[in-house]
Amino acid sequence: NAGVTQTPKFQVLKTGQSMTLQCAQDMNHEYMSWYRQDPGMGLRLIHYSVGAGITDQGEVPNGYNVSRSTTEDFPLRLLSAAPSQTSVYFCASSYSSDLSSYEQYFGPGTRLTVT
Amino acid sequence: GENVEQHPSTLSVQEGDSAVIKCTYSDSASNYFPWYKQELGKRPQLIIDIRSNVGEKKDQRIAVTLNKTAKHFSLHITETQPEDSAVYFCAATSTTDSWGKFQFGAGTQVVVTP
Numbered sequence: 001n002a003g004v005t006q007t008p009k010f011q012v013l014k015t016g017q018s019m020t021l022q023c024a025q026d027m028n029h030e031y032m033s034w035y036r037q038d039p040g041m042g043l044r045l046i047h048y049s050v051g052a053g054i055t056d057q058g059e060v061p062n063g064y065n066v067s068r069s070t071t072e073d074f075p076l077r078l079l080s081a082a083p084s085q086t087s088v089y090f091c092a093s094s095y096s097s098d099l100s101s102y103e104q105y106f107g108p109g110t111r112l113t114v115t
Numbered sequence: 116g117e118n119v120e121q122h123p124s125t126l127s128v129q130e131g132d133s134a135v136i137k138c139t140y141s142d143s144a145s146n147y148f149p150w151y152k153q154e155l156g157k158r159p160q161l162i163i164d165i166r167s168n169v170g171e172k173k174d175q176r177i178a179v180t181l182n183k184t185a186k187h188f189s190l191h192i193t194e195t196q197p198e199d200s201a202v203y204f205c206a207a208t209s210t211t212d213s214w215g216k217f218q219f220g221a222g223t224q225v226v227v228t229p
Contacts, residue, residue, distance in 0.1 A: 040124070040222075045218070056213075104151075
């Protein structure tokens with residue numbers, strides 16, 4: 001049971017480049033989400049999904065796209081990278097229908113630098 | 116939407132003393148309030164959570180209290196130890212209305228000095 005995995009761990013992009021951050025979980029969790037973490041600003045929700053085929057915007061969705069074609073995977077796409085997207089990105093998952101626990105399990109994070 | 120404010124931003128305590136972190140939220144529909152601990156370079160991990168039908172919850176040296184009327188909740192750590200040094204985040208969401216839209220506080224850096 002690997003939990004929540006993210007790839008890559010580190011990435012450097014040039015302004016204007018696009019890329020996809022990968023996130024996968026093997027716990028059969030319905031809920032998955034993407035956060036960015038910047039110093040002094042906590043964790044800010046980018047996009048989330050409550051099940052395959054269902055996604056919604058969080059607090060800071062601009063410049064990012066997501067899709068959820070399977071329960072296991074929730075990739076985050078940067079369409080045209082900007083220096084303001086330099087951050088640490090965390091993926092998380094949890095049960096959404098298990099009334100005993102709403103605990104979110106976080107992946108190890110991806111450190112992205114945009115030059 | 117929900118807005119969560121967390122105070123203080125940094126907290127220094129002597130080993131053995133207590134630490135208290137406070138969060139306020141704005142959306143009265145929020146009914147689930149988790150606390151996460153993040154050690155340097157690591158991922159956030161849940162340490163305790165509380166639902167709106169409970170006023171207090173304890174787990175060994177940590178406890179969380181909730182005041183729904185005032186819309187604030189607090190994390191209490193007693194008998195602090197050096198391994199309690201970390202950044203702590205509070206969060207709020209509604210499990211019924213727009214489930215999954217978590218709002219996190221900005222975090223509190225806790226430093227426990229021996």
